[in-house]
Amino acid sequence: MTTAISDVTSSDPGPPVGGGSADPVLSFGSPGIGQRIPHASLLFGTVGVLLLLVAWQVCAVTGVVDIHISSDPTQVLRQDIHLFSTGAIWAPIGTTATEVGWALAIIILAGIPLGIVLGRFAMLRQMADPIVSILNSVPYVLFLPLIIFWFGLGERSRVVVVIWAGILPLIINTQAGVRNIDRDYLRVGTVFSVSRLRFFTSILIPAAMPFILTGLRLAVARALVGAIVVEFFLSANGLGYFVQNATSNFEMSTAMAGIVVMAVAALLLTRLIGAVERRVISWSQAQ
Amino acid sequence: MSELADAEAKSPAPKRSPSLEVEHVSLGYPGRRRGEQVLACRDLNMTVHQGEFVMLVGPSGCGKSTFLEALAGLVHVGAGEIRVDGRPIDGPAKDRSLVFQSPSLFPWRDVYGNVIFGCQAQGRLDAAAKARAEAVIKLVGLGDVAHRRARELSGGMKQRVNLARALVTEPSLLLLDEPFGALDAQTREVMQDELVRMWQGSAIESSTTAVFVTHDVAEAVLMADRVLVFSKSPGTIIDDIPVSLGRPRTAAVRSSREFMAYHDRILDALYGRPTYRAEGVEVASTGSPRSTRSEVSAP
Numbered sequence: 388m389t390t391a392i393s394d395v396t397s398s399d400p401g402p403p404v405g406g407g408s409a410d411p412v413l414s415f416g417s418p419g420i421g422q423r424i425p426h427a428s429l430l431f432g433t434v435g436v437l438l439l440l441v442a443w444q445v446c447a448v449t450g451v452v453d454i455h456i457s458s459d460p461t462q463v464l465r466q467d468i469h470l471f472s473t474g475a476i477w478a479p480i481g482t483t484a485t486e487v488g489w490a491l492a493i494i495i496l497a498g499i500p501l502g503i504v505l506g507r508f509a510m511l512r513q514m515a516d517p518i519v520s521i522l523n524s525v526p527y528v529l530f531l532p533l534i535i536f537w538f539g540l541g542e543r544s545r546v547v548v549v550i551w552a553g554i555l556p557l558i559i560n561t562q563a564g565v566r567n568i569d570r571d572y573l574r575v576g577t578v579f580s581v582s583r584l585r586f587f588t589s590i591l592i593p594a595a596m597p598f599i600l601t602g603l604r605l606a607v608a609r610a611l612v613g614a615i616v617v618e619f620f621l622s623a624n625g626l627g628y629f630v631q632n633a634t635s636n637f638e639m640s641t642a643m644a645g646i647v648v649m650a651v652a653a654l655l656l657t658r659l660i661g662a663v664e665r666r667v668i669s670w671s672q673a674q
Numbered sequence: 675m676s677e678l679a680d681a682e683a684k685s686p687a688p689k690r691s692p693s694l695e696v697e698h699v700s701l702g703y704p705g706r707r708r709g710e711q712v713l714a715c716r717d718l719n720m721t722v723h724q725g726e727f728v729m730l731v732g733p734s735g736c737g738k739s740t741f742l743e744a745l746a747g748l749v750h751v752g753a754g755e756i757r758v759d760g761r762p763i764d765g766p767a768k769d770r771s772l773v774f775q776s777p778s779l780f781p782w783r784d785v786y787g788n789v790i791f792g793c794q795a796q797g798r799l800d801a802a803a804k805a806r807a808e809a810v811i812k813l814v815g816l817g818d819v820a821h822r823r824a825r826e827l828s829g830g831m832k833q834r835v836n837l838a839r840a841l842v843t844e845p846s847l848l849l850l851d852e853p854f855g856a857l858d859a860q861t862r863e864v865m866q867d868e869l870v871r872m873w874q875g876s877a878i879e880s881s882t883t884a885v886f887v888t889h890d891v892a893e894a895v896l897m898a899d900r901v902l903v904f905s906k907s908p909g910t911i912i913d914d915i916p917v918s919l920g921r922p923r924t925a926a927v928r929s930s931r932e933f934m935a936y937h938d939r940i941l942d943a944l945y946g947r948p949t950y951r952a953e954g955v956e957v958a959s960t961g962s963p964r965s966t967r968s969e970v971s972a973p
Contacts, residue, residue, distance in 0.1 A: 571778035578746050578772045579843065580765075581795035589794070593782045670781045670823055 458639040466644040476648060479629040484652075486542065486625065487614050490549035494606050498554045499599060502561025503591070512562065523555040527613070531620055545617045545625075552613025556605035564598025565591060597671045604660050611653055691759075693883040694722040694745070694847060699754035700908075701740050711752075713908040714740040718754070720902060720911060724846075727873060727884045729894040731940060732904025738887045739775065741909070742851050745885060746772040758847055768796050771840040773850040777832035779824040785811060786820045788835050792843040803842065810838045813877050814868070830861040837869070844879060850886040854893070866893055867925045873897070874922040891944070895936045896923065903943040913943035 424430060440460045446452045447459035454462075470476040505512045505519075531548065538544040568591065576590050592599075618627025626649050633642035699718040702711040714737035722728050732738045743749040745756060747766030756763045758770065771792060779788045789811055793803040811820050814834040824832065833853055840848060854862040872878055888894055894901050895917060903913040917936055919927060927933050 571774065571776060572780065574748060574774065575778050575780075575791070576795065577748055578766050578770075578774075579792040579795040580767060582797065585795060589791070590780070593780070596782070668782070670825060 455637075456639060458643050462640040463643040463647060466640040467647055470641070470644055470648075476629075476645070479624055479626045479645070480648065480652075482622075482625040483614055483618065483627070486545050486549055486617075487610055490546050490553060490610055490614070491607065493546075493550050494554045494557055494610065495603070498557035498602070498606065499561050502558045502599075502602070503565055503587075503595070505558065506562040506565025506595075519555065519558060522551075523559065527551045528616060531617070535621060540621055544621060545614070548617040549610050549613040552616075553606040553610030556609060557599070557602035560598045560602025560605070561595060564595030564602075567598070568594045597668045600660065600664050600668060604657070604664075607656050607660060608653075611649075611656070615649070691724055692721045693724040693726070693759060694720070694885070695755075695757040695760075696720045697755050697757075699741075699744070699756060700752050701737065701744050701749060702752050703740065703749070713737075715904075715909040717910055720914075722883055722885065722900075724881055724883055727886070727897055727899045729898040729901045730885065730887045730904060731889065731891060731894045731901055731944065732909055733906050733944065734889055736904045736907050736909035738904050738909060739851055742772070742849050742885065742887045745847070746770055746849050748772075768798075768843065769845055770847045770849060771843045771845040773833075773837050773840045773848070773853045775851045775853065775855060777824075777829075777836045779832055779835055781824045784821045784823055785816055785827070785835050788824060789838045789842055792839050796843065806844075807838075807842045810841050810877075813872065814838045830857055830865060833857065833865065841878065844882075846882060848878070848882055848884045850884065852887055852889070855888070855890070862890075862893075863925075866896055870897060870923055891937055891940050892928065892933075894940060895919070895933055896928065901936075901940055903940060913940075915939060915943065 443457070444460050447454045447457060467476075505515050527548065530551065534544050534547050534551070538547050572590050572594055576586050581590065614625070615627035615630075618625040619631050622628040626645055630642045630645040630649075633639075633645060696718050700716045701714045701718075703714055704710065705712040718741060720728075730738045730741070740749055744751050745758075745763070747763060747770065751763075758767075763770075780791065783791070786807065790799055790804065790807045793799045793807070808820070811817060814837060816831060816834055816838070819827065819831065824835070827835070837850075837853060840850075854865050857865060873884070886894075886897060898917045901913075901915040901917060902911050903915065904910070905912045915936070919930075919932055919936070
């Protein structure tokens with residue numbers, strides 16, 4: 388039905404549908420401005436952020452917002468320089484980085500094999516499915532008191548929360564990747580009598596890699612949130628605690644400076660995964 | 675070695691030992707309903723000699739591809755026995771390789787990586803296999819793109835890789851499942867001529883036996899030492915036509931009168947042969963509800 392309709396519109400030389408430009412074929416030779424400039428997305432992204440900062444500064448200077456509550460970009464920048472030059476920020480960064488690092492290592496080492504096993508064995512998957520979806524949909528913050536009870540008030544508890552926050556998307560995506568493997572790949576493996584081990588290393592894992600990396604991307608994002616949340620609740624150091632503490636003491640510029648550090652770290656991690664994706668699964672990306 | 679001498683070696687030689695023996699084989703696959711089995715082919719019998727090129731021709735859905743998959747070891751043999759070089763087959767093995775209907779390449783590997791996959795999977799990727807892979811890649815005309823990713827190739831190039839991957843393992847039984855069926859007409863003809871050329875030359879061991887499934891009658895005549903014609907579903911062999919066109923065959927053979935005669939003969943066997951027509955009438959007269967149902971259950 389839909390195809391019939393689109394056939395009519397495409398063969399009908401009437402007004403273009405959806406307000407777009409005339410014929411999509413004509414746009415082939417003339418890419419938009421976003422495609423003509425090298426590194427356009429990076430450039431325009433920076434421009435967007437700068438516009439927001441200018442607006443913030445203007446609002447603060449003109450008194451539209453109260454500078455004591457909102458701070459302003461120049462003060463935040465000054466505070467960031469101060470924090471780094473005195474070295475006061477390194478301890479919180481170190482704490483959070485250690486937590487997230489441990490948690491991500493465990494997430495990768497446990498999440499990918501778990502996802503593969505659940506993807507390959509239907510019975511195990513059926514057993515695990517309700518548990519996985521409950522753990523994925525119930526906010527993990529709810530379990531925080533229990534985790535403190537089980538693992539104490541120290542770093543161990545914090546790492547457990549970060550793992551809990553991040554591992555599920557990786558398990559779920561890996562499992563989906565393993566289950567969605569192209570039947571043709573399996574047939575090629577079978578015809579050339581591939582061994583079980585080589586089947587895993589040469590077919591299953593490469594084929595599931597796009598899903599695994601998507602899962603990893605989600606896991607990293609969620610793990611960072613988990614780390615901050617857990618530091619709000621049980622910590623005397625780390626970036627989350629640093630920001631919360633600064634806010635409690637009404638040091639808005641310091642709090643904002645901490646947020647900026649966190650934002651940059653998150654951005655760098657996302658870029659890192661993007662680079663890994665471009666290298667490892669360039670074969671699967673749309674042109 | 676001259677091409678002519680090669681061609682002689684390739685011509686069907688009854689003295690040679692049978693490479694493939696099929697006895698009373700019936701194949702089925704699970705149907706849509708629970709526990710239901712749909713019969714794909716029934717009571718297949720054939721003997722193929724070493725070095726012979728056999729084409730299986732039949733209407734679509736007649737079970738010829740299922741039969742080829744059974745030869746490759748992908749489909750369980752429900753009844754009867756298939757022997758390769760005297761040994762009953764039990765699943766896939768190193769002595770057979772399949773050229774798939776769709777290219778089925780691994781997109782994360784380049785052309786070379788895909789071509790060596792068979793040897794690698796079978797744990798015999800030695801220096802000789804690597805050299806052979808390089809030679810075969812050149813032979814199928816992909817020397818310039820050996821390190822391109824699979825997704826960067828055209829449909830015809832992908833099928834060349836598919837073919838090369840099967841050839842590198844040096845199978846004694848080479849199975850081809852409509853490998854050119856999805857190509858455009860021009861590419862298909864080029865590929866057919868190239869395969870014929872490779873078969874007649876020293877590119878493929880003269881002891882290799884080939885079974886090629888197609889629904890293209892001209893393709894069958896061009897390639898075959900022998901054409902086996904399948905009936906409609908559930909398929910069985912209704913005619914066995916030796917093709918004695920001389921080798922080496924060139925593209926010019928396509929327009930010869932002999933070629934057309936074989937072509938017509940196979941078409942007759944497929945659609946209009948008296949015995950076949952009589953069988954069809956018989957089925958229809960036994961009662962329309964039954965024949966309708968069997969039509970519906972056919973894939």
